[in-house]
Amino acid sequence: MGGVTRLAVLGAGKLGEALLSGLLRAGRTPDEVVVVVRRPERAKQLEERYGVRAVPVAEAAAAEVLLITVKPQDIDTLVTELAPHVTPESLVVSLAAGIPTAYFAKRLAAGVPVVRVMTNTPVLVDEAMSAISAGSYAQERHLALTEALLEPVGKVVRVPESQQDAVTALSGSGPAYFYYLVEAMIDAGILLGIPRTVAADLLVQTALGAAVMLRDAGEHPVKLREAVTSPGGTTINAIRELENHRVRAALLDAIEAARDRSAELGRLHE
Numbered sequence: 001m002g003g004v005t006r007l008a009v010l011g012a013g014k015l016g017e018a019l020l021s022g023l024l025r026a027g028r029t030p031d032e033v034v035v036v037v038r039r040p041e042r043a044k045q046l047e048e049r050y051g052v053r054a055v056p057v058a059e060a061a062a063a064e065v066l067l068i069t070v071k072p073q074d075i076d077t078l079v080t081e082l083a084p085h086v087t088p089e090s091l092v093v094s095l096a097a098g099i100p101t102a103y104f105a106k107r108l109a110a111g112v113p114v115v116r117v118m119t120n121t122p123v124l125v126d127e128a129m130s131a132i133s134a135g136s137y138a139q140e141r142h143l144a145l146t147e148a149l150l151e152p153v154g155k156v157v158r159v160p161e162s163q164q165d166a167v168t169a170l171s172g173s174g175p176a177y178f179y180y181l182v183e184a185m186i187d188a189g190i191l192l193g194i195p196r197t198v199a200a201d202l203l204v205q206t207a208l209g210a211a212v213m214l215r216d217a218g219e220h221p222v223k224l225r226e227a228v229t230s231p232g233g234t235t236i237n238a239i240r241e242l243e244n245h246r247v248r249a250a251l252l253d254a255i256e257a258a259r260d261r262s263a264e265l266g267r268l269h270e
Contacts, residue, residue, distance in 0.1 A: 006032040007149075008055075008063035010078060011070030012046055015095060018123045019067060019153060024050060026152035036060045061085035065145065068094045072265065075099055079107050088112050091142050093149065095119060097168065098265040101135030101161060113138040115146045118167045119154070121175050128154030129171040133161035165266065169258035177254070182207060 007028065009016045012035045024030065030051035037043045043054035060066065061082055070078050075096050086092065088111035092104060095117045104114045114135035119128045130150045134143055147156045159167055182203050189199030213224060229235040242248070 006063065007065045007067065008034045008036065008060035009067045009069060010036040010057070010060060010082075011068065011074065012037050012042070013069065013071070015119070015123065016067070016069035017046070019069065019095075019149075020046070020050060020052070022123070022126060022153035023149065034060050034063065057081045058085050061087075061090065063090060065091045065093060065149065067149070068092065068096055070096055072096050072098055072269065075103075075269065079104065083107050083109070086112055088137070091115065091138075091145060093117060093146050097172065098165075098262055099269050100164075100266050101133070101138075103269045105136050111137050113142045115142055116161060116164060117146065117150065118164055118172045119150070120172050123153045126153050129174075130154060130156045131159045131164065131167040131171065132156060133159055133164055135161075165259050165262040168262040169255045172262075173255075173258045177251070178207065 007023065009020050012020060016035070020033065020035065023033065033050075033052045034055045035043070035046050035052055036057055037046065037054055046052060047054055057078070058081075062085070066082075066086070068075075068078065086108050088109065090112065092108070092112060092114045094101070094104065094114060097118065099116070101114045101116050104112070108114075115138050116133045116135065117130055119130040122128050123130075128150070130153075132143060132146050132150070143158060147158075150156045185203050186196060186199045189202065190196055194202070210224075213219075214221060217224065225239075229239065
Protein backbone atom coordinates (compact mmCIF):
# COMPACT_ATOMS: atom_id res chain seq x y z
CA MET A 1 0.00 0.00 0.00
CA GLY A 2 2.90 2.34 0.59
CA GLY A 3 3.39 5.07 -2.01
CA VAL A 4 -0.05 4.59 -3.55
CA THR A 5 -2.51 7.47 -3.19
CA ARG A 6 -5.42 5.67 -1.61
CA LEU A 7 -7.22 8.67 -0.19
CA ALA A 8 -7.67 12.37 -0.95
CA VAL A 9 -9.31 14.78 1.49
CA LEU A 10 -10.74 17.72 -0.43
CA GLY A 11 -11.41 20.65 1.86
CA ALA A 12 -9.42 20.10 5.04
CA GLY A 13 -11.24 22.41 7.45
CA LYS A 14 -12.21 21.20 10.91
CA LEU A 15 -14.21 18.26 9.59
CA GLY A 16 -11.65 17.28 6.98
CA GLU A 17 -8.78 17.51 9.47
CA ALA A 18 -10.71 15.45 12.03
CA LEU A 19 -11.26 12.72 9.46
CA LEU A 20 -7.65 12.91 8.30
CA SER A 21 -6.39 12.61 11.87
CA GLY A 22 -8.71 9.68 12.60
CA LEU A 23 -7.70 7.82 9.45
CA LEU A 24 -4.02 8.18 10.28
CA ARG A 25 -4.61 6.99 13.85
CA ALA A 26 -6.48 4.01 12.43
CA GLY A 27 -3.42 2.89 10.49
CA ARG A 28 -3.31 4.81 7.22
CA THR A 29 0.18 6.01 6.40
CA PRO A 30 0.83 9.64 5.37
CA ASP A 31 2.17 8.60 1.97
CA GLU A 32 -1.23 7.10 1.12
CA VAL A 33 -3.07 10.37 1.75
CA VAL A 34 -3.18 13.75 -0.01
CA VAL A 35 -5.15 16.88 0.82
CA VAL A 36 -6.60 19.71 -1.26
CA VAL A 37 -6.85 23.11 0.43
CA ARG A 38 -7.17 26.64 -0.87
CA ARG A 39 -4.74 28.52 1.34
CA PRO A 40 -1.00 27.84 1.09
CA GLU A 41 -0.50 28.48 4.82
CA ARG A 42 -3.15 25.86 5.65
CA ALA A 43 -1.51 23.41 3.26
CA LYS A 44 1.84 23.92 4.97
CA GLN A 45 0.25 23.46 8.39
CA LEU A 46 -1.32 20.11 7.44
CA GLU A 47 1.86 18.88 5.75
CA GLU A 48 3.91 19.65 8.85
CA ARG A 49 1.34 18.29 11.30
CA TYR A 50 0.51 15.01 9.55
CA GLY A 51 3.21 14.39 6.96
CA VAL A 52 0.70 14.32 4.09
CA ARG A 53 1.08 16.15 0.79
CA ALA A 54 -1.10 19.03 -0.36
CA VAL A 55 -1.80 18.70 -4.10
CA PRO A 56 -3.93 20.31 -6.85
CA VAL A 57 -7.43 18.99 -7.54
CA ALA A 58 -6.36 17.30 -10.77
CA GLU A 59 -3.77 15.19 -8.96
CA ALA A 60 -6.09 14.36 -6.06
CA ALA A 61 -8.70 13.06 -8.52
CA ALA A 62 -6.51 10.00 -9.18
CA ALA A 63 -6.96 8.73 -5.61
CA GLU A 64 -8.99 5.61 -4.97
CA VAL A 65 -11.28 7.47 -2.56
CA LEU A 66 -12.10 11.18 -2.70
CA LEU A 67 -13.45 12.51 0.61
CA ILE A 68 -15.26 15.77 -0.10
CA THR A 69 -15.53 17.83 3.09
CA VAL A 70 -16.05 21.36 1.74
CA LYS A 71 -18.93 23.55 2.86
CA PRO A 72 -22.02 23.41 0.63
CA GLN A 73 -21.40 26.94 -0.67
CA ASP A 74 -18.01 25.83 -2.00
CA ILE A 75 -19.18 22.64 -3.70
CA ASP A 76 -19.88 24.13 -7.15
CA THR A 77 -16.35 25.48 -7.55
CA LEU A 78 -14.75 22.24 -6.40
CA VAL A 79 -16.87 19.89 -8.51
CA THR A 80 -16.42 22.04 -11.63
CA GLU A 81 -12.66 21.70 -11.21
CA LEU A 82 -12.88 18.02 -10.28
CA ALA A 83 -15.28 16.79 -12.97
CA PRO A 84 -12.87 16.49 -15.92
CA HIS A 85 -10.49 14.29 -13.91
CA VAL A 86 -12.65 11.82 -11.94
CA THR A 87 -13.18 8.35 -13.39
CA PRO A 88 -15.45 5.47 -12.30
CA GLU A 89 -12.38 3.81 -10.76
CA SER A 90 -12.56 6.32 -7.91
CA LEU A 91 -15.12 6.45 -5.12
CA VAL A 92 -16.48 9.87 -4.20
CA VAL A 93 -17.55 10.11 -0.55
CA SER A 94 -19.38 13.39 0.01
CA LEU A 95 -19.70 14.87 3.49
CA ALA A 96 -20.95 18.19 2.12
CA ALA A 97 -24.15 18.80 4.08
CA GLY A 98 -27.37 18.71 2.09
CA ILE A 99 -25.82 17.88 -1.28
CA PRO A 100 -27.74 14.98 -2.91
CA THR A 101 -25.95 12.27 -4.87
CA ALA A 102 -27.99 13.36 -7.93
CA TYR A 103 -25.95 16.57 -7.89
CA PHE A 104 -22.77 14.60 -8.53
CA ALA A 105 -24.44 12.27 -11.04
CA LYS A 106 -25.29 15.29 -13.22
CA ARG A 107 -21.79 16.75 -13.08
CA LEU A 108 -19.37 13.82 -12.97
CA ALA A 109 -18.74 11.21 -15.62
CA ALA A 110 -21.29 8.42 -15.95
CA GLY A 111 -20.54 5.52 -13.63
CA VAL A 112 -18.65 7.43 -10.93
CA PRO A 113 -19.82 5.91 -7.62
CA VAL A 114 -20.90 8.39 -4.94
CA VAL A 115 -21.72 7.74 -1.29
CA ARG A 116 -23.39 10.52 0.68
CA VAL A 117 -22.54 10.94 4.36
CA MET A 118 -24.11 12.97 7.14
CA THR A 119 -21.86 13.04 10.19
CA ASN A 120 -21.67 15.36 13.20
CA THR A 121 -19.16 17.35 15.23
CA PRO A 122 -18.27 14.59 17.75
CA VAL A 123 -16.08 13.33 14.91
CA LEU A 124 -13.54 15.60 16.60
CA VAL A 125 -13.41 13.20 19.57
CA ASP A 126 -13.92 9.96 17.60
CA GLU A 127 -17.57 9.71 18.69
CA ALA A 128 -19.31 10.72 15.47
CA MET A 129 -22.65 9.41 14.31
CA SER A 130 -22.43 8.98 10.54
CA ALA A 131 -25.26 7.93 8.24
CA ILE A 132 -24.35 6.82 4.71
CA SER A 133 -26.42 6.45 1.53
CA ALA A 134 -25.53 5.01 -1.86
CA GLY A 135 -25.83 7.03 -5.05
CA SER A 136 -26.93 5.53 -8.37
CA TYR A 137 -23.60 3.88 -9.20
CA ALA A 138 -22.45 2.94 -5.69
CA GLN A 139 -22.38 -0.77 -4.91
CA GLU A 140 -22.06 -2.83 -1.74
CA ARG A 141 -18.25 -2.67 -1.84
CA HIS A 142 -18.39 1.13 -1.95
CA LEU A 143 -20.64 1.26 1.11
CA ALA A 144 -18.38 -1.21 2.92
CA LEU A 145 -15.31 0.88 2.08
CA THR A 146 -17.03 4.04 3.34
CA GLU A 147 -17.94 2.28 6.58
CA ALA A 148 -14.33 1.19 7.04
CA LEU A 149 -13.15 4.77 6.56
CA LEU A 150 -15.62 6.25 9.04
CA GLU A 151 -15.70 3.63 11.80
CA PRO A 152 -12.40 4.81 13.38
CA VAL A 153 -14.11 8.13 14.19
CA GLY A 154 -17.46 6.86 15.46
CA LYS A 155 -20.52 4.78 14.61
CA VAL A 156 -21.90 4.28 11.09
CA VAL A 157 -25.38 3.33 9.88
CA ARG A 158 -26.80 2.88 6.38
CA VAL A 159 -29.99 4.74 5.45
CA PRO A 160 -31.89 5.37 2.20
CA GLU A 161 -30.98 8.77 0.79
CA SER A 162 -34.61 9.84 1.20
CA GLN A 163 -34.00 9.80 4.98
CA GLN A 164 -30.90 12.00 4.94
CA ASP A 165 -32.80 15.22 5.68
CA ALA A 166 -34.32 13.57 8.75
CA VAL A 167 -30.88 12.27 9.78
CA THR A 168 -29.52 15.80 9.43
CA ALA A 169 -32.24 17.07 11.76
CA LEU A 170 -31.73 14.32 14.34
CA SER A 171 -28.02 13.54 14.59
CA GLY A 172 -26.40 16.15 12.34
CA SER A 173 -27.89 19.04 14.32
CA GLY A 174 -28.41 16.84 17.38
CA PRO A 175 -25.33 17.83 19.39
CA ALA A 176 -26.59 21.42 19.46
CA TYR A 177 -29.85 20.33 21.11
CA PHE A 178 -27.95 18.61 23.91
CA TYR A 179 -25.63 21.60 24.35
CA TYR A 180 -28.70 23.86 24.51
CA LEU A 181 -30.31 21.67 27.16
CA VAL A 182 -27.14 21.46 29.26
CA GLU A 183 -26.68 25.24 28.96
CA ALA A 184 -30.19 25.77 30.34
CA MET A 185 -29.60 23.26 33.16
CA ILE A 186 -26.34 24.98 34.12
CA ASP A 187 -28.28 28.26 34.36
CA ALA A 188 -30.78 26.46 36.59
CA GLY A 189 -27.93 25.29 38.81
CA ILE A 190 -26.70 28.87 39.15
CA LEU A 191 -30.24 30.00 40.00
CA LEU A 192 -30.27 27.39 42.76
CA GLY A 193 -26.99 28.69 44.17
CA ILE A 194 -24.44 26.30 42.68
CA PRO A 195 -21.28 27.87 41.16
CA ARG A 196 -21.14 27.69 37.36
CA THR A 197 -18.05 25.44 37.24
CA VAL A 198 -19.58 22.99 39.74
CA ALA A 199 -22.91 22.97 37.89
CA ALA A 200 -21.09 22.30 34.62
CA ASP A 201 -19.14 19.40 36.16
CA LEU A 202 -22.31 17.91 37.62
CA LEU A 203 -24.23 18.11 34.35
CA VAL A 204 -21.51 17.09 31.90
CA GLN A 205 -20.79 13.91 33.84
CA THR A 206 -24.51 13.27 34.26
CA ALA A 207 -25.02 13.66 30.50
CA LEU A 208 -22.09 11.34 29.80
CA GLY A 209 -23.33 8.72 32.24
CA ALA A 210 -26.87 8.88 30.86
CA ALA A 211 -25.57 8.51 27.30
CA VAL A 212 -23.50 5.44 28.20
CA MET A 213 -26.52 3.89 29.91
CA LEU A 214 -28.67 4.58 26.84
CA ARG A 215 -26.04 2.93 24.68
CA ASP A 216 -25.16 -0.06 26.87
CA ALA A 217 -28.16 -0.92 29.04
CA GLY A 218 -30.35 -2.21 26.22
CA GLU A 219 -33.37 -0.51 27.78
CA HIS A 220 -35.90 1.86 26.22
CA PRO A 221 -35.40 5.48 27.32
CA VAL A 222 -38.80 5.38 29.04
CA LYS A 223 -37.65 2.54 31.31
CA LEU A 224 -34.42 4.32 32.16
CA ARG A 225 -36.35 7.48 32.99
CA GLU A 226 -38.88 5.57 35.09
CA ALA A 227 -36.02 4.05 37.11
CA VAL A 228 -35.12 7.57 38.25
CA THR A 229 -38.73 8.67 38.79
CA SER A 230 -39.98 7.68 42.26
CA PRO A 231 -43.66 8.12 43.18
CA GLY A 232 -44.19 11.57 44.67
CA GLY A 233 -40.49 12.37 44.36
CA THR A 234 -38.41 15.21 42.95
CA THR A 235 -38.04 13.86 39.43
CA ILE A 236 -41.76 13.42 38.72
CA ASN A 237 -42.36 17.01 39.79
CA ALA A 238 -39.70 18.16 37.34
CA ILE A 239 -41.17 15.99 34.55
CA ARG A 240 -44.63 17.48 35.22
CA GLU A 241 -43.22 20.97 34.64
CA LEU A 242 -41.51 19.87 31.41
CA GLU A 243 -44.85 18.49 30.18
CA ASN A 244 -46.70 21.64 31.29
CA HIS A 245 -44.30 23.69 29.17
CA ARG A 246 -44.72 21.34 26.19
CA VAL A 247 -41.00 20.55 26.00
CA ARG A 248 -41.69 17.27 24.18
CA ALA A 249 -43.88 19.02 21.58
CA ALA A 250 -41.29 21.78 21.19
CA LEU A 251 -38.62 19.20 20.40
CA LEU A 252 -40.85 17.54 17.80
CA ASP A 253 -41.50 20.91 16.15
CA ALA A 254 -37.82 21.92 16.29
CA ILE A 255 -36.54 18.72 14.69
CA GLU A 256 -39.24 18.87 12.01
CA ALA A 257 -38.17 22.45 11.24
CA ALA A 258 -34.55 21.34 10.92
CA ARG A 259 -35.64 18.55 8.54
CA ASP A 260 -37.56 21.04 6.38
CA ARG A 261 -34.60 23.42 6.22
CA SER A 262 -32.26 20.58 5.22
CA ALA A 263 -34.63 19.62 2.39
CA GLU A 264 -34.80 23.25 1.28
CA LEU A 265 -31.01 23.55 1.17
CA GLY A 266 -30.76 20.30 -0.76
CA ARG A 267 -33.15 21.56 -3.44
CA LEU A 268 -30.73 24.40 -4.15
CA HIS A 269 -28.19 21.80 -5.34
CA GLU A 270 -30.32 19.32 -7.24
